[in-house]
Amino acid sequence: MxxxxxxxxxxxxxxxxxxxxxxxxxxxxxxxxxxxxxKEGDWVLDLGASPGGWSQVAVELGSKVVAVDINPMKPIEGVTFIKGDITKPETLDEIRKIREEFDVVLCDASPKITGKWTIDHLLSVDLARAAFNIAKQTLVRGGCFVVKIFQGEEIQNIFNEFKPFFRFRKFHSPKASRKSSAEIYFVGKGFRKP
Ligand SMILES: C[S@@+](CC[C@H](N)C(=O)[O-])C[C@H]1O[C@@H](n2cnc3c(N)ncnc32)[C@H](O)[C@@H]1O
Known part of the structure; x- marks a missing residue:
């Protein structure tokens, strides 16, 4: 219910x-x-994709999508789905079998919520770092990276880690995020290797 x-x-x-x-x-x-x-024609990697709302949007925008989630996802036309854990190295191997490079890497993965603010924050930081590790190895030069993080003590450290890799970088809270939610999104554009 x-x-x-x-x-x-x-x-x-x-x-x-x-x-x-x-x-x-x-x-x-x-x-x-x-x-x-x-942009139309982009390759998008959607990490933590299930049930598939972000993948649907990416397809609508004219991109081709590879989606990854630890849980199953019902098929979407234009989306290749991998059932895998983004913290495991073999998941990157699976992604690479389908596509080596992506224009955009998205991650909306959430840990299982414990209700304890600090623990949930640290679990989300682990997922964000795992997503960034995949992004660093798959993004094209100039590519975009968006990742969800639950706010907490590590937020500035995360920003400092990601910052040198992007020309434009910002934390952003979209209107559709619940007011009560701890989530915030790191948005990085213009990927570069420092
Ligand atoms: C908030 S949902 C994503 C919603 C999605 N963006 C959408 O629009 O439908 C978070 C997802 O992260 C996934 N997830 C959590 N930990 C993961 C991990 N280690 N590897 C892959 N997916 C993970 C969960 O299974 C869940 O489906």
Whole structure:
């Protein structure tokens, strides 16, 4: 059964109405409008992709998508799905079997929430670092990287780690993120190897 919070949620109903698999789809739509991340013909790597809202948006924007999640995902036309854990090195091997380079790497992966702020923060930092490790090895020069992180004490360290690799870098909270949520997105554009 859906939680009351979800039933009352504007983006939840919009997602249902427009056929998106998650309300999260609107976060990517909003970030893409603000930062112009995905162009027609791009190859997009979507990490932590299930149930597939971000992949749907990326396909709609005219890109080809490789999606990865530890959980299954129902097929989407134009999306190649890998069931894998982004913290495991073999997942990068699986990605590379399909495509070596991507114009955009996205990561909306969330850890299993414990309810303890610091633990959830540190678990999300581990996922963000795993996504960045994959991004560093697959992004084209000039590419874009977006990753979700739950805010906490490591946030500035993460920013300092990612910063030298991007011409443009910023933390951003899209309107579709819940006000009560600790999540924030690192947006990096213009990938370069320092
Ligand atoms: C908030 S959901 C992503 C929603 C998605 N962006 C959408 O629009 O449908 C977070 C996802 O991260 C996945 N995830 C968590 N840890 C992961 C890991 N280590 N490797 C791959 N996926 C992971 C979860 O299984 C979950 O499906």
């Amino acid at each position: 859906r939680r009351k919070k979800d039933r009352q949620d504007y983006y939840y109903w919009q997602a249902k109405k427009l056929g998106y698999r998650s309300r999260a789809a609107f976060k990517l739509l909003q970030m893409n409008k603000t930062f112009k991340l995905i």
